[in-house]
Amino acid sequence: MTTTTSHVPEHVPEPEGPDGGVAAARPARLIHTESTTEIPVHLLFREEPTAPPAEVKLRPAVVAHRPAPEKEDRDTRDIGVRVRASAPGVDPEIVERPARVLPGIAGVLAGVCGAAGCAATAWWAGVLPAAEALGPSAGTGGLGPAQWAAFAGAGALGLFGFGGLARGRTGRAWVLELFGRYRGTVRRTGLLWVNPLLLRRRVDVRLRHWRGEPLPAADRGGVALRVAVLVVWRVRDTARATLGVEDHEGYLRACVEAALLRVPVAAPGAGRGAVQATQDALTRLVAADAGPVGVEVCAVRPLRVEYAPEVAAAMHRRRIAALDARHRAGVIGSVVDSVEDTVSRLTMRGLIDLDDYERQVLVKDLTVAFCAGRGETGP
Template identity: 40%
Template sequence: MDVTRDSSPRPAPHPAPLPDLAAGGPDGTGAAGSTAATGKAQPPRATSGGLTRPLLRKAAPSARPAPAAPPVRPDDQDGPPTRPLTPVRPRPGPEAETPAARRPPRVDQAVRERHALTLPGWLALLMLLAGAAGVLAILVRAGVLPEFEALPDIRTDAVRRGGPVGLTAPEIAAVAGLGLMLVTVLAGLLSNPGGEARVLTRWGRYRGTVRRAGLLWVNPLVRRRRVDVRLRHWRSDPVTVTDRTGTPIVVRLLVVWRVRDTARAVLSVAEHEAYLREQIHAVLSRTASRLPCDSNSGPGPALRDGQWFADELSRALAAEAHAAGLEVYSAQPLALEYAPEVAESMRRRRLADLDAGLRTVLVDDAVEAAALAVRRLERATAHELDEAARSALMEHLLVAFVAPAGVTAPVPAPAARTARTARKEGANRTDGRQA
């Protein structure tokens, strides 16, 4: 038997009408019969328009709805009990899938910078002097080295009497121990300049970071890796990307950054500087594709407008570099220009847009100046021109204003202007006589 169910929505069935309890329930018993059968008083009823309905009451806190019975197959109702069927959920189609939002790489919490165990350098120097003095004293005492006249005589009695010169077994052990101590102290000396840190690892395990400048002593068995923790800047090479319209552009960036967590910078990535360069290129390509380079062709923001481009680059690059222990302060575009293959065509397009905008501004200004001149003329002569005369005067004024700016317009011939002026003067005289 096919147990799959159709996942398409179906119209809800009409609710069945409630039985009239006043007349009798479905079993033929009325309200009184149901009260007598159950032994409980029925709730009061309200009558509205000839229909009897029970009054709504707030359910008791202890009252719980009865659990729904599991679905039973119709062909097994008379047989043994069956187990409930699990409804088959439809799989979401491609339109229901939501694209996964890209997230920056996660930070490895197990790798975190901590201070390494170090000793002051002066203590190591004292140990070196003490060990060297002990070795010299043993050799002089055994007669291996000549006695210094300025120092007291510490040679043994046998050496003084001219006996055999040599080291005994205890003296050899002491010299070997002091020599091993001198080698250990010398191998552990570390001169750390300012602005640098040393990451210490032993057999591949992180043992701490030394940021303190000066002469220090560390464990001679650890490996020391030098990391520059000063504030640094990096000027990128010209990077070719595409903007939102698909136009190739060339961008040069100046990135200010420093190493914040030396353990992550050394152990999380193979080379943190190469990682930063690749992330700069990726973030630049992703950010530049969100807006067009210029907004001359249409309204809206562009990459050249304001600080949005620099702020978005700094934010995205800081999030990408955080996992590698790097701190990015700013990423500023030094140059933003079109690629050489489209630079000439974009320059011509920009000049055409500027010329069209300039012409529009000039024409608007000329129209306003002509309208103002006509109004001042009417105010000065105390005579209001008709529509034809106003249009003709506006046309001449526009030609006079726009022609010096390079905007050509048809100018009427002098004879036509004289005839038109005569007609206007005759019309004005006729109107004056009639008045």
């Protein structure tokens, strides 16, 4: 081992001997100068002057293997997806599933049977006015306990039969709950029978659009903007949209506002490519935020982009100045080309023979004349 510069004390004390005394300091110097000196390794780690060097046992090193970049990125994406899916705090057990319903004919038959049972019970109890004309089997004792029980059963059957009838419509769905517990979603159409004890919540599952008021945003330069967007969306999971959040439409508006604050919007007058990039970024961001609550976002399109009132006047002057500078640059370029072409033609055809000074004067006069003509006739 070689050392260039080191600070080692001149006297190295010896460790305690076997008799408990302390040996005198060893006056030998390990490093005599600041130049390179070879130092035996066993002298630096010696514990006993006479003891043999102890055997050193090496422990196997534990090396933490870092995953490959592709695997690490894939794991990071998977974790991000799991976190994003559980970000809104929606119960993972709330997932749309079909509810158990019966065809409408079953409810109609049950209602008719219940009505017929009520009529038969009334005839049995002799309550009907024409009971005597129906035959000697009609009762005359009034409503007793048996008649009341039969009347209650038939009435309950009729109420359940007719009360559970419902009409399913295209583009509409029902979210059913029983005592606060989700029992399924009905997307079928036609006449159906649904348990009357279930609470029904109607949900519109058609493709819908929402055009909001101008919302605050900013461009890539941080200039304040006001953007009115058109959101095309629909409810994909009725259970999450109804039970996962209090108001899925309000949640969608909040997602749009948050996306406009995070995505730089193309400034007024930007090209079609910048506008399309803004639309794609907004659509991806809003769809990722609204997806866990059962809302599918198809597109988020900026309809009107304008500067905020506090910067509108300044940006208008800046835009006019840029247009004017562009116009002046075009005019100057065309004038210079015209002057160059005129002087070149006159010289090449031998019409004039000019020295440098005369050429400069001619160029100046032609430039003034062409600029004056452009100013009068316009670009």
